[in-house]
Amino acid sequence: MSSSDSGHVKEIVRNGISSIDEPSVNWGWHGFNRKFGNAVGISFAVFMLLMLFGNHIGNVENIYLVSIAIAVFVIMAIATKPHPPRDSPKRNKIFTPTDPMHYANN
Secondary structure (H helix, E strand, O other), rough: HHHHHHHOOOOEOOOOOOOOHHHHHHHHOOOOOOOHHHEEEEEEEHHHHHHOOOOOOOOOHHHHHHHHHHHHHHHHHHHHOOOOOOOOOOOOOOOOOOOOOOOOOO
């Protein structure tokens, strides 16, 4: 920021997201690329499994390598579960207390 800006930032709004709230919208990128994340996860797990073939003698290393690779695959399987859309009523459910003695009813 130069001294002539006087501290004011121009707001850019794209798809209802303000650049003041989230500056990355100004760069044109906003979100997470699942394909790239899955590719990185698979390559990491395969690398861990390829490390089984090495110059080690004991099996303790093998147990850790296989368990970490399985954990990565499980986390990736959970992460690829489809999520409801951001504007769905299921996701944006407002809490309404049904108990008459609830503190929000007072």
